[in-house]
Amino acid sequence: MMHQPLADEFRYRLHATDGAARLGEVVTPRGVIRTPAFMPVGTAATVKGMYPEQVRALGADILLGNTYHLMLRPGAERVAALGGLHEFMRWPHPILTDSGGFQVMSLAALRKMTEKGVTFRSHIDGTYYELTPERSVEIQGLLGSDIQMQLDECVRLPASGEEIARALRLSLRWAERSKKAFELQPKGRALFGIVQGGDAPELREESARGLVDIGFPGYSIGGLAVGEPQEVMLRMLEVVNPILPTDRPRYLMGVGTPDDIIESVARGVDMFDCVMPTRSGRHALAFTRFGRINLKNARHADDPRPLDEESDCPAARDYSRAYLHHLVRCDEMLGSMLLTWVNLAYYQHLMAGIRAAIAEGRFKAFKAEVKEGWARGDIPAR
Amino acid sequence: MMHQPLADEFRYRLHATDGAARLGEVVTPRGVIRTPAFMPVGTAATVKGMYPEQVRALGADILLGNTYHLMLRPGAERVAALGGLHEFMRWPHPILTDSGGFQVMSLAALRKMTEKGVTFRSHIDGTYYELTPERSVEIQGLLGSDIQMQLDECVRLPASGEEIARALRLSLRWAERSKKAFELQPKGRALFGIVQGGDAPELREESARGLVDIGFPGYSIGGLAVGEPQEVMLRMLEVVNPILPTDRPRYLMGVGTPDDIIESVARGVDMFDCVMPTRSGRHALAFTRFGRINLKNARHADDPRPLDEESDCPAARDYSRAYLHHLVRCDEMLGSMLLTWVNLAYYQHLMAGIRAAIAEGRFKAFKAEVKEGWARGDIPAR
Ligand SMILES: [Zn+2]
Numbered sequence: 034m035m036h037q038p039l040a041d042e043f044r045y046r047l048h049a050t051d052g053a054a055r056l057g058e059v060v061t062p063r064g065v066i067r068t069p070a071f072m073p074v075g076t077a078a079t080v081k082g083m084y085p086e087q088v089r090a091l092g093a094d095i096l097l098g099n100t101y102h103l104m105l106r107p108g109a110e111r112v113a114a115l116g117g118l119h120e121f122m123r124w125p126h127p128i129l130t131d132s133g134g135f136q137v138m139s140l141a142a143l144r145k146m147t148e149k150g151v152t153f154r155s156h157i158d159g160t161y162y163e164l165t166p167e168r169s170v171e172i173q174g175l176l177g178s179d180i181q182m183q184l185d186e187c188v189r190l191p192a193s194g195e196e197i198a199r200a201l202r203l204s205l206r207w208a209e210r211s212k213k214a215f216e217l218q219p220k221g222r223a224l225f226g227i228v229q230g231g232d233a234p235e236l237r238e239e240s241a242r243g244l245v246d247i248g249f250p251g252y253s254i255g256g257l258a259v260g261e262p263q264e265v266m267l268r269m270l271e272v273v274n275p276i277l278p279t280d281r282p283r284y285l286m287g288v289g290t291p292d293d294i295i296e297s298v299a300r301g302v303d304m305f306d307c308v309m310p311t312r313s314g315r316h317a318l319a320f321t322r323f324g325r326i327n328l329k330n331a332r333h334a335d336d337p338r339p340l341d342e343e344s345d346c347p348a349a350r351d352y353s354r355a356y357l358h359h360l361v362r363c364d365e366m367l368g369s370m371l372l373t374w375v376n377l378a379y380y381q382h383l384m385a386g387i388r389a390a391i392a393e394g395r396f397k398a399f400k401a402e403v404k405e406g407w408a409r410g411d412i413p414a415r
Numbered sequence: 416m417m418h419q420p421l422a423d424e425f426r427y428r429l430h431a432t433d434g435a436a437r438l439g440e441v442v443t444p445r446g447v448i449r450t451p452a453f454m455p456v457g458t459a460a461t462v463k464g465m466y467p468e469q470v471r472a473l474g475a476d477i478l479l480g481n482t483y484h485l486m487l488r489p490g491a492e493r494v495a496a497l498g499g500l501h502e503f504m505r506w507p508h509p510i511l512t513d514s515g516g517f518q519v520m521s522l523a524a525l526r527k528m529t530e531k532g533v534t535f536r537s538h539i540d541g542t543y544y545e546l547t548p549e550r551s552v553e554i555q556g557l558l559g560s561d562i563q564m565q566l567d568e569c570v571r572l573p574a575s576g577e578e579i580a581r582a583l584r585l586s587l588r589w590a591e592r593s594k595k596a597f598e599l600q601p602k603g604r605a606l607f608g609i610v611q612g613g614d615a616p617e618l619r620e621e622s623a624r625g626l627v628d629i630g631f632p633g634y635s636i637g638g639l640a641v642g643e644p645q646e647v648m649l650r651m652l653e654v655v656n657p658i659l660p661t662d663r664p665r666y667l668m669g670v671g672t673p674d675d676i677i678e679s680v681a682r683g684v685d686m687f688d689c690v691m692p693t694r695s696g697r698h699a700l701a702f703t704r705f706g707r708i709n710l711k712n713a714r715h716a717d718d719p720r721p722l723d724e725e726s727d728c729p730a731a732r733d734y735s736r737a738y739l740h741h742l743v744r745c746d747e748m749l750g751s752m753l754l755t756w757v758n759l760a761y762y763q764h765l766m767a768g769i770r771a772a773i774a775e776g777r778f779k780a781f782k783a784e785v786k787e788g789w790a791r792g793d794i795p796a797r
């Protein structure tokens with residue numbers, strides 16, 4: 034799986050704006066990422082329940098891999114020896130990795146945070162690890178990640194202003210250390226700084242300005258969609274995005290629902306990732322133009338109709354609701370496989386619609402129309 | 416999914432023999448089944464972890480569905496109202512169903528067997544059901560099964576001669592009742608009688624002769640591969656097959672390993688089904704021309720080589736052993752999906768090889784060669 038480099042540099046091209054919404058592309062040596070982009074999550078080097086070719090065929094230009102999971106299993110040095118993450122998981126297109134910090138906070142045991150970094154024990158076998166800004170970048174480099182994240186500290190909300198400020202300032206110091214460590218890596222890869230600051234506008238501003246001063250080829254917005262109301266998240270985007278340079282991509286980490294995504298695009302975000310389409314697919318929940326549909330519901334048991342007869346996705350168009358209901362009730366793998374497929378197809382379809390709408394200057398109307406469809410809800414039972 | 420009937424009758428054509436091995440085809444209105452044939456098991460209207468198109472592409476001409484599972488969920492009347500099992504599970508090709516009796520014995524609670532039939536409670540929700548020879552055929556008819564099985568009683572071995580004889584005689588009376596009930600069904604479907612008789616040659620003979628007297632379009636051989644040594648199973652085939660008419664297909668139920676299959680073909684069997692390739696695929700075990708390979712084994716952790724670089728199956732040829740090992744260790748769905756694919760591909764590849772060898776009169780040499788490959792074992796670790 035050798036691939037000709039498409040470009041030897043990482044860069045972002047802004048093609049069009051429509052209000053604050055941006056149409057563009059991120060160019061990397063491994064391929065172009067059309068933005069606004071949704072990145073399916075491939076936590077442990079697999080998008081759960083999908084063949085890699087299938088994910089690609091849905092229109093995904095980039096996947097996300099989780100550094101925390103991969104450093105534990107199979108291990109970054111092992112992946113490197115096997116030719117890197119792209120080769121390992123048979124995904125020759127761009128990959129973005131997180132820093133591992135967020136998952137250490139949510140999954141690992143016996144965490145201890147210092148100025149130097151964080152130590153923890155694996156949630157799998159209790160092995161002791163240390164993750165510093167330098168080691169995180171080293172691991173992401175061993176994986177061969179195209180877009181890497183600085184290690185940061187993301188505080189749980191609600192938190193006091195002092196606590197939020199302490200964490201964002203630590204994250205800024207780690208941003209500088211990360212950038213320095215990243216200098217060892219081959220050209221064409223990018224390291225993003227991560228804006229923190231919780232739900233405090235002035236702290237978000239401080240974080241964004243600090244990162245822009247350090248200078249990164251792209252900026253992530255972290256610590257949102259962690260339970261706060263959507264309006265708080267959107268308000269933070271309205272504070273942060275105007276500070277970020279227009280010639281760099283903006284990635285809203287871990288977001289979100291289709292509604293979160295479309296509202297964040299409206300506020301200038303370019304990149305998203307979320308486990309929602311894949312995790313929901315394993316829990317009988319389908320995302321469609323009619324909104325969310327719970328296939329566990331008995332109303333589907335005798336329904337010969339597909340989820341959406343107009344969908345391009347075979348899983349949404351060709352399989353009956355009755356069959357999907359049956360698979361889900363029997364806990365059959367194929368149920369998870371089909372609904373994950375439905376959901377990833379819907380997310381990519383939504384992103385393609387968003388991009389087309391921005392290109393044609395009708396993003397606002399598109400957004401209203403899509404939200405109307407969700408509000409109308411599912412087709413009536415029969 | 417409307418399909419033009421290919422034939423309005425069920426029939427078996429014997430094309431060639433090589434020793435006792437038979438090359439032929441079973442012609443049904445829904446399609447031709449090339450024999451010797453392996454039928455993947457689609458217990459609950461899905462071959463676990465596979466899209467139906469994928470199963471087809473591997474060369475499967477027919478699937479097996481389990482009456483017991485389908486009568487409980489989603490229910491035979493529901494499947495019928497939805498257009499039948501083929502439509503429901505998107506498999507327009509032939510389907511064989513068992514009678515439900517075997518699974519009632521192994522899975523259901525509070526079984527009570529009488530001359531009339533068997534009553535039991537569902538292992539899922541405790542609902543009370545009655546399964547008689549007539550009801551089993553009715554259910555299989557509602558599912559739209561192309562090849563149906565009579566209800567029989569399969570005794571666990573070891574058992575006394577009296578017990579085996581009692582069960583086979585009951586099964587013969589049920590065979591007559593099943594045949595009568597089956598008369599109500601559309602032309603082109605077939606009902607098979609099932610040879611019982613445990614591990615007693617004279618009782619196997621009595622059963623086979625009794626069924627041939629009643630007359631069926633095909634014969635199943637049941638109650639084998641239930642824990643007895645392979646030589647006992649093969650000896651029973653040597654007793655039974657010469658009694659069965661050469662112009663009817665012979666189906667050895669629930670068998671087996673690749674070695675069981677090739678040795679049974681050598682003794683005149685035409686059709687097989689087994690959960691082994693699918694179940695093993697979900698338990699990290701791959702069937703290959705090198706024999707069985709356990710992907711859980713740490714020897715694969717750093718091995719960039721595929722399972723079999725010469726395989727036609729992308730799962731066996733394109734994914735590294737290291738990656739498969741990782742997926743299996745992380746209990747990732749994709750691990751089960753890929754190894755199920757590997758195994759079903761290997762089984763179908765084996766059947767295609769068997770058919771080609773019989774056609775060319777070199778079955779014995781083929782069998783020796785394939786068994787030699789298994790005996791040599793996996794490629795050396797490196
Ligand atoms: Zn999320």
Ligand SMILES: [Zn+2]
Pocket residue numbers: 640669670671688689690691
């Ligand atoms: Zn079996």
